[in-house]
Amino acid sequence: MSPPTLEVRNLRTHFFTRAGVVKAVDDVSFTVARGKVLGLVGESGSGKTVTGFSILGLVDAPGRIAGGRILFQGQDLVGLPDAAMRRLRGNRIAMIFQDPMMTLNPVLRIDTQMIETVQAHQKVSREEARQRARDALGQVGIPSPDERLRAYPHQFSGGMRQRVAIAIALLHKPDLIVADEPTTALDVTIQGQILAEAQKLCAQSGTALIWITHDLSVVAGLADDIAVMYAGKVVEQGPVEQVLDAPLHPYTLGLIGSVPSRNRRGEPLRQIPGMTPSMLNLPAGCAFRARCPRAEARCAEPPPMAEHAPGRLARCIHPHGEALAA
Amino acid sequence: MSDLMDPPRAAAQAAAPIIELRGLSKRFASRLDIAARLAKRLGARVREDAVHAVDGVDLSIRKGEVVGLVGESGCGKSTLGRMVAGILPPSEGTVLWRGQDLRGLSGAASREAKLRTQMIFQDPYASLNPRLKVQEIVGEAPLVHGLVTRAGVDSYVDDQLRRAGLDPTLKKRYPHQFSGGQRQRIGIARALAVQPDFLVCDEAVAALDVSIQAQILNLFMKLRMELDLTYLFISHDLGVVEHLSDRVVIMYLGRAVEEAPAEEVFRHPNHPYTRALLAEVPRIEARKRAFAGVKGEIPSPLAPPSGCHFHPRCPLAFDRCRAERPALREVAPGHRSACHLNEAT
Numbered sequence: 001m002s003p004p005t006l007e008v009r010n011l012r013t014h015f016f017t018r019a020g021v022v023k024a025v026d027d028v029s030f031t032v033a034r035g036k037v038l039g040l041v042g043e044s045g046s047g048k049t050v051t052g053f054s055i056l057g058l059v060d061a062p063g064r065i066a067g068g069r070i071l072f073q074g075q076d077l078v079g080l081p082d083a084a085m086r087r088l089r090g091n092r093i094a095m096i097f098q099d100p101m102m103t104l105n106p107v108l109r110i111d112t113q114m115i116e117t118v119q120a121h122q123k124v125s126r127e128e129a130r131q132r133a134r135d136a137l138g139q140v141g142i143p144s145p146d147e148r149l150r151a152y153p154h155q156f157s158g159g160m161r162q163r164v165a166i167a168i169a170l171l172h173k174p175d176l177i178v179a180d181e182p183t184t185a186l187d188v189t190i191q192g193q194i195l196a197e198a199q200k201l202c203a204q205s206g207t208a209l210i211w212i213t214h215d216l217s218v219v220a221g222l223a224d225d226i227a228v229m230y231a232g233k234v235v236e237q238g239p240v241e242q243v244l245d246a247p248l249h250p251y252t253l254g255l256i257g258s259v260p261s262r263n264r265r266g267e268p269l270r271q272i273p274g275m276t277p278s279m280l281n282l283p284a285g286c287a288f289r290a291r292c293p294r295a296e297a298r299c300a301e302p303p304p305m306a307e308h309a310p311g312r313l314a315r316c317i318h319p320h321g322e323a324l325a326a
Numbered sequence: 327m328s329d330l331m332d333p334p335r336a337a338a339q340a341a342a343p344i345i346e347l348r349g350l351s352k353r354f355a356s357r358l359d360i361a362a363r364l365a366k367r368l369g370a371r372v373r374e375d376a377v378h379a380v381d382g383v384d385l386s387i388r389k390g391e392v393v394g395l396v397g398e399s400g401c402g403k404s405t406l407g408r409m410v411a412g413i414l415p416p417s418e419g420t421v422l423w424r425g426q427d428l429r430g431l432s433g434a435a436s437r438e439a440k441l442r443t444q445m446i447f448q449d450p451y452a453s454l455n456p457r458l459k460v461q462e463i464v465g466e467a468p469l470v471h472g473l474v475t476r477a478g479v480d481s482y483v484d485d486q487l488r489r490a491g492l493d494p495t496l497k498k499r500y501p502h503q504f505s506g507g508q509r510q511r512i513g514i515a516r517a518l519a520v521q522p523d524f525l526v527c528d529e530a531v532a533a534l535d536v537s538i539q540a541q542i543l544n545l546f547m548k549l550r551m552e553l554d555l556t557y558l559f560i561s562h563d564l565g566v567v568e569h570l571s572d573r574v575v576i577m578y579l580g581r582a583v584e585e586a587p588a589e590e591v592f593r594h595p596n597h598p599y600t601r602a603l604l605a606e607v608p609r610i611e612a613r614k615r616a617f618a619g620v621k622g623e624i625p626s627p628l629a630p631p632s633g634c635h636f637h638p639r640c641p642l643a644f645d646r647c648r649a650e651r652p653a654l655r656e657v658a659p660g661h662r663s664a665c666h667l668n669e670a671t
Contacts, residue, residue, distance in 0.1 A: 260566050260568065
């Protein structure tokens with residue numbers, strides 16, 4: 001059997017600041033197979049974006065990958081020379097950012113940017129590159145792609161810009177796409193369109209997708225597997241229906257309880273008390289301990305990641321056992 | 327205030343709407359620059375671009391009610407909220423506060439009306455003065471308006487902070503020393519410090535993390551019970567609105583397209599736009615669902631489509647929708663919808 005598209009093993013990405021070492025990603029492991037969608041869920045500061053950046057080799061000083069392996073189709077990306085990484089990035093691995101203007105250059109026409117992307121990785125004529133760019137725009141549902149190619153980014157609406165960014169990510173039919181909150185800034189009806197494109201893409205071309213988001217409702221309908229991050233660590237992971245219907249970690253349980261649609265109208269939401277701890281001085285042991293209703297003395301020891309079933313893991317010493325009432 | 331009034335008047339006011347909007351519109355026009363004005367004088371065809379941000383909205387909010395105002399970006403929901411709060415003057419139409427036209431009020435009465443309507447903003451980073459301490463942010467307005475004496479302001483601020491779920495010992499700090507959720511609590515404490523009875527919350531939880539959002543929503547519900555508040559809750563998040571509201575108004579491109587009690591609108595949506603919107607909401611209960619997406623984009627408010635604004639995206643549109651603006655009509659008790667299809671049957 002060929003290796004999975006992506007296998008992340010014990011990844012540690014730390015930022016060495018004057019105030020101390022920030023362990024933004026601390027011992028994160030997961031696997032994404034061909035054509036599958038992994039939902040990487042967490043709140044701000046949980047390390048989900050830094051995980052995505054680490055895979056693409058985009059972590060800048062003072063941050064660096066302090067340990068672990070990132071195996072892309074069996075090849076370790078950690079420590080890969082810059083030139084080799086550039087050959088992969090934008091070609092076999094692509095990223096979609098929350099703000100499409102991170103991808104797009106505001107002073108260049110769309111066609112210039114797309115042709116440049118095609119020619120960066122393949123020796124093709126300008127005409128053929130333009131043809132590829134046009135097809136990609138059509139694929140993400142942009143009407144009259146020939147005319148739109150000649151437009152500048154500011155002439156597009158937010159949803160259309162995000163589509164262009166997705167089209168650029170698709171140009172080389174990558175094997176892996178890391179999408180960092182790509183629909184958070186978009187309206188509900190536009191978000192639905194983008195999610196539809198993402199689903200079609202994985203089903204048709206076998207692209208593996210990592211969908212980073214804070215919104216459990218989005219990944220509930222999209223992902224095959226979920227990994228929930230808290231304070232730099234994955235606290236729970238497994239198939240989407242198992243994680244959402246029978247969560248093991250108290251944090252996951254709290255997150256699900258915080259979603260308004262799961263609660264009865266007008267009744268108080270089951271909130272998580274307190275707030276996310278500062279990454280600079282994390283408490284020893286379980287980082288969720290201070291907010292956890294089930295915390296006890298043993299939680300001051302770092303809890304190990306325990307496997308409850310094949311592919312079903314949680315980092316808690318007293319996991320929640322029962323299924324949630326619908 | 328109500329306990330100061332004689333009982334019959336109090337009873338009449340309980341039934342009367344606290345805020346009523348009649349044909350409220352807001353147009354934003356771009357002023358022509360000097361070159362364009364010159365060109366116009368010389369006979370060139372130069373027109374002022376006017377955005378009809380809010381276009382003839384009628385709405386009444388009764389005392390103690392929570393009205394959810396839903397719509398996508400650019401639909402005019404924030405502009406409407408600002409007009410209700412008295413921050414923006416309307417271009418046409420009237421805002422009635424307890425039955426009185428806001429524009430016709432004298433100085434003192436107008437101040438009173440504005441004080442009793444407060445607003446909570448989306449961005450807890452931009453809506454607090456970074457150079458003021460929390461005690462100044464919360465204490466300034468009640469002091470200026472004579473709600474407390476200078477001697478009593480300290481303990482008054484403590485009470486306000488405690489009510490919003492903040493530790494009063496932190497009141498000597500500046501906004502940047504707080505997290506997003508705490509800043510939103512400061513914004514709430516500031517709004518409540520002048521003892522309003524009506525709050526306009528404009529995307530008040532949109533910038534917050536899920537777990538913090540739940541805390542703030544719970545705070546809103548608790549305050550409503552304790553202080554008998556009325557809310558206009560503006561949000562693009564249908565889940566939040568469904569949870570909190572008694573009544574929901576859906577807006578599309580400046581117009582109210584549907585209005586109904588919350589349960590009714592989520593169970594029996596009438597307008598095709600509402601139905602599309604509800605179908606697209608990601609739900610945590612859904613597993614591996616197929617997303618479809620409403621076709622097309624939200625049109626530019628600079629050049630809205632003719633007739634019903636939704637017709638270019640509507641799967642059920644027919645000739646009349648392109649020509650004639652549909653009026654809000656009652657389709658069930660308390661449920662109004664602006665769609666020509668309701669008359670065809």
